[in-house]
Amino acid sequence: MAQILIIDDHDSMREGLDLLLRRRGHTTHVAENGARGMAVLEETGMDLVITDLKMSEMDGLEVLEAVRGRYPETEVLLITAYGTIETAVRAMKLGATDFLTKPFSSEEFAVKVERLIKAKEERERLRRENRSLRVENTYLKERDEGHEAKYGEIVGESAPMQRVFRWIERVARSESTVMVYGESGTGKELVARAIHAGSGRKSGPFVRVNCGALSDSLLDSELFGHEKGAFTGAERRRRGRFELANGGTLFLDEVATVAPQTQVRLLRVLQERELERVGGEDTIPVDVRIIAATNLTPEELLDGNGFRQDLFYRLHVVPLTLPPLRMRKEDVPVLVHHFIDKLRERTCSPVRSVTQAALERLAEYEWPGNVRELENVVEQALVLADGPELDADDLPPFGMRGDTLATGPDPMLDSEGTDLNRVVEGMEERLLRQALSRAQGVKAEAARLLGLKPSALYYKLEKYGIES
Ligand SMILES: Nc1ncnc2c1ncn2[C@@H]1O[C@H](COP(=O)(O)OP(=O)(O)OP(=O)(O)O)[C@@H](O)[C@H]1O
Ligand SMILES: [Mg+2]
Structure with missing residues (x-):
């Protein structure tokens, strides 16, 4: 009515x-x-x-x-x-x-x-x-219907990404151990999930272990489990992630950070396909497909970073290197459309489309944080824009990553002036998100990275509606 x-x-x-x-x-x-x-x-x-x-x-x-x-x-x-x-x-x-x-x-x-x-x-x-x-129209229609089922959320039309898709399809069906290389934010985890989803193990569990987020001894018991009384605090017997992943896939994220002693244990499981829990004597067979990921290159991994060569060759069986976004900028438009679609509900955004001018501005940038950085910029733009069409003016300031901030150029004041609060808030939000992501969601660590008291961090997270 x-x-x-x-x-x-x-x-x-x-x-x-x-x-x-x-x-x-x-x-x-x-x-x-x-x-x-x-x-x-x-x-x-x-x-x-x-x-x-x-x-x-x-x-x-x-x-x-x-x-x-x-x-x-x-x-x-x-x-x-x-x-x-x-x-x-x-x-x-x-x-x-x-x-x-x-x-x-x-x-x-x-x-x-x-x-x-x-x-x-x-x-x-x-x-x-x-x-x-x-x-x-811009992307969904061009994607064959099975795309999402096969590759999950991964989008990309560039030749390098087409190669990645073909590669995933071939590798998924095998049982081989996979090593995914790629800079931060290039989609390594998405690829690992797509491989699992396309494999014969898809009805089994997909278990991720972020090796970089756990201390050495914690990682050991996390991966292999422990027996009751194996160490102080081990009050009960606990199954490790290898056991939890039985019949499925275990994704060892940031594998380069694994300590030497854990590397030895890992090597043993990869060779023998069996393990002992920490403090245990029983040998437990494991039926797990391994996918590992790192943001180092194979050369860096082998080159004095404390990574065992024998373990390297056990993991680097079928290697894949994900191309950085700056090498495939033709994917920027499909990614932007994908993120608008994916995020507009969560951000309550009126945005439905994006102008050519905005896409061109986004394609000019080098994206050192790759797809994740682009996703963050689109999310901010969705929050800020108040019309149905995202224009270049709606884009938040980008290219101000924390690590380039100190040496990067100062934000310029153009002839029309600027909205200082908006620029500063944009930067603040970006740095908060980066710190949280670098701290793997551990807020105390994020606060330390930013030189903030935890209470100040909580306040700011609340202010920007950021959830870890
Ligand atoms: N090709 C892609 N298509 C759609 N979304 C993508 C693509 N690549 C990355 N993303 C998105 O970017 C973000 C980062 O991806 P992901 O976590 O897989 O990166 P990563 O390589 O594991 O990064 P890191 O090394 O920092 O952990 C995620 O939100 C993911 O959904
Ligand atoms: Mg990751």
């Missing part, structure tokens, strides 16, 4: 129309002159304004012009006295949706109003559909 405003300086006419429309279930507002009517419009958006033509002060044509100028989505129905057809024609030229000449029956009036409202709803529906089609 519609929101309708009736403007007429004749009380009986205004009240009669009002009653008629309310009986049909519409929400109505009334005003006895144009100025009052405009004030009502200011407060409440209307689907339809019905106005008499001849009124003292602001007449119907002036109302029409004002509504057209300020509320282009609102329909206007003019009511004219018999014999002023010329004015009616003028009104249509000025953009009235329709007019009705007096005298008219209540039936005529009702039919006309319903028709106007239906037409307006239909137009809005089409507009909404068009918008979402525009987002979808």
